[in-house]
Amino acid sequence: MSVQTIEQSRKKTSDLSFVPELVYFEPAALDYPKGQRIFEWAKETGIPYRMTTSHNRITNLPGDTELEQYRIAKRTLVVGIRKTLKFDTSKPSAEYAIPIATGCMAHCHYCYLQTTLGAKPYIRVYVNTDEIMDAALGYIQERLPETTRFEAACTSDPVGLEPITGSLRELIDFMGQQPNGRLRFVTKFHHVDSLLDANHNGNTRIRFSVNSKYVIKHFEPATSRFEQRIEAAAKCARAGYPIGFIIAPIIWFDGWQDGYGELIDSLDEALPPDVRTDLTFELIQHRFTKTAKSVIEKRYPKTKLEMDIEKRKYKWGRWGQGKYVYPDEQAEALRLFISERIFERFPEARIEYFT
Numbered sequence: 234m235s236v237q238t239i240e241q242s243r244k245k246t247s248d249l250s251f252v253p254e255l256v257y258f259e260p261a262a263l264d265y266p267k268g269q270r271i272f273e274w275a276k277e278t279g280i281p282y283r284m285t286t287s288h289n290r291i292t293n294l295p296g297d298t299e300l301e302q303y304r305i306a307k308r309t310l311v312v313g314i315r316k317t318l319k320f321d322t323s324k325p326s327a328e329y330a331i332p333i334a335t336g337c338m339a340h341c342h343y344c345y346l347q348t349t350l351g352a353k354p355y356i357r358v359y360v361n362t363d364e365i366m367d368a369a370l371g372y373i374q375e376r377l378p379e380t381t382r383f384e385a386a387c388t389s390d391p392v393g394l395e396p397i398t399g400s401l402r403e404l405i406d407f408m409g410q411q412p413n414g415r416l417r418f419v420t421k422f423h424h425v426d427s428l429l430d431a432n433h434n435g436n437t438r439i440r441f442s443v444n445s446k447y448v449i450k451h452f453e454p455a456t457s458r459f460e461q462r463i464e465a466a467a468k469c470a471r472a473g474y475p476i477g478f479i480i481a482p483i484i485w486f487d488g489w490q491d492g493y494g495e496l497i498d499s500l501d502e503a504l505p506p507d508v509r510t511d512l513t514f515e516l517i518q519h520r521f522t523k524t525a526k527s528v529i530e531k532r533y534p535k536t537k538l539e540m541d542i543e544k545r546k547y548k549w550g551r552w553g554q555g556k557y558v559y560p561d562e563q564a565e566a567l568r569l570f571i572s573e574r575i576f577e578r579f580p581e582a583r584i585e586y587f588t
């Protein structure tokens with residue numbers, strides 16, 4: 234690309250959190266308006282694109298080493314059709330995971346997508362949102378008269394991709410019309426402006442993932458800054474959305490009490506009083522599997538993330554491989570300390586779970 238084209242491309246995409254370096258399209262994706270729109274945008278902004286027979290089989294990514302390919306994959310967008318419309322379950326935060334994207338451009342060292350996406354860390358977005366929403370409707374009807382919650386951030390950070398896809402906005406408008414449907418998603422990005430005037434009807438809860446300065450600084454490259462996330466949270470609350478914070482992963486480090494105490498204090502200082510009604514917190518301690526440890530050590534060889542299995546407790550997993558969490562005493566200390574701080578500063582908030 235010429236310097237001028239790159240400059241033009243930057244200008245056109247400066248409001249985006251994520252500008253891919255390469256885009257793949259499944260030919261059938263171009264039969265959908267969203268696929269067409271993304272295709273036109275990629276052409277207009279001068280982003281190189283290729284065609285692929287399947288969004289699940291991208292084999293010719295550039296890069297000489299595995300690490301280089303991984304970094305390029307994180308900047309590669311694949312536009313396809315979601316064929317499997319059977320949703321996974323998503324406990325404890327929702328009944329089902331609603332699939333609108335898979336993969337993420339950020340580089341959080343601890344992210345479980347490192348292992349769940351295996352050799353496919355590139356970012357897939359699905360253009361058949363109408364079919365995905367039809368499937369969601371089926372799940373809602375199946376569970377009536379119960380209310381069914383859908384989590385849209387199980388396999389991605391959809392807010393970071395929203396300026397390109399607009400899929401969250403569609404889901405929010407759709408769920409706004411479902412008396413028995415609720416949408417939830419969590420993000421480390423601040424690109425929420427296009428969601429503020431959606432017809433959410435209070436049926437979507439937007440949660441922002443926050444952490445101590447130490448964790449954000451060392452383990453969350455390529456995400457929005459803490460201040461940006463809080464500002465976005467306040468905007469969403471003012472737009473009438475129920476909001477929440479997920480503190481995850483909670484990490485035991487030297488000075489963790491000061492770090493997490495300061496986090497709750499900063500939330501208290503930054504969050505205007507008028508946006509605190511119906512506020513939720515979800516608390517998740519750091520965990521890893523043996524596979525995750527070896528993948529993380531390869532991809533982020535200098536990471537300071539502590540993954541010493543001798544210092545952890547093994548927790549059996551339902552689906553085979555178990556996870557390493559903090560020993561009960563440490564986990565309880567983290568839970569107690571952070572919960573107490575939350576209740577002190579946000580007496581009206583609800584802690585949904587600690588896990």
Ligand code: SF4
Nearest residue numbers: 337339341344389390
């Ligand atoms: S922002 Fe979320 S999904 Fe993306 S890398 Fe970080 S933890 Fe993973």
